[in-house]
Amino acid sequence: QSVLTQPPSVSEAPRQRVTISCSGSSSNIGNNAVNWYQQLPGKAPKLLIYYDDLLPSGVSDRFSGSKSGTSASLAISGLQSEDEADYYCAAWDDSLNGYVFGTGTKVTVL
Amino acid sequence: EVQLVESGGGLVQPGGSLRLSCAASGFTFSSYWMSWVRQAPGKGLEWVANIKQDGSEKYYVDSVKGRFTISRDNAKNSLYLQMNSLRAEDTAVYYCARDLLGSSGCQDYWGQGTLVTVSS
Numbered sequence: 001q002s003v004l005t006q007p008p009s010v011s012e013a014p015r016q017r018v019t020i021s022c023s024g025s026s027s028n029i030g031n032n033a034v035n036w037y038q039q040l041p042g043k044a045p046k047l048l049i050y051y052d053d054l055l056p057s058g059v060s061d062r063f064s065g066s067k068s069g070t071s072a073s074l075a076i077s078g079l080q081s082e083d084e085a086d087y088y089c090a091a092w093d094d095s096l097n098g099y100v101f102g103t104g105t106k107v108t109v110l
Numbered sequence: 111e112v113q114l115v116e117s118g119g120g121l122v123q124p125g126g127s128l129r130l131s132c133a134a135s136g137f138t139f140s141s142y143w144m145s146w147v148r149q150a151p152g153k154g155l156e157w158v159a160n161i162k163q164d165g166s167e168k169y170y171v172d173s174v175k176g177r178f179t180i181s182r183d184n185a186k187n188s189l190y191l192q193m194n195s196l197r198a199e200d201t202a203v204y205y206c207a208r209d210l211l212g213s214s215g216c217q218d219y220w221g222q223g224t225l226v227t228v229s230s
Contacts, residue, residue, distance in 0.1 A: 092214040099157040099215035
């Protein structure tokens, strides 16, 4: 049972914008960097956002991250069919002394 | 080009042992923390363990403490996960990953994964 909670699924039409929430606590999101991963079907995860809102080289700027208190969000603008994937937030947890992933959100492009 | 290639997965009986390996190339292996992350069939991601550059610090998820041991050989650019007392709930694809942000995780490169199945 993850300590980071995400909605199981979100869906939106192409070219629209979706937001995925990630709720945690003071021991993880509230005190550490939040990272986001994209996992396409049958593939290994890919780092999408790190340090709350930074994009790794090569990641589209349609993806953006934000954090406020003990919650974080991933936004995908200009939604495309290739964005259909599972998305996970993650952060170090000081109480557990370990890295925790969110429950995951499946994005569907209608 | 950064490459991480896992090996060593397979079918093992409950209570058995398995050693996973990860061969790294394309970067200075000895300069990075490294992690193992797993994903049970149809489930989400679960971080398993990570290890400091020189092997002097290691962290584990509670569910594997005392059963799994992470290690590395910088001379061979290799990461390992020794898994003992395996349980059915350890069945998963195990990924080797490079930690971008040191001890606090954030895996920027991942291998393709190796499947471990624990079943009688």
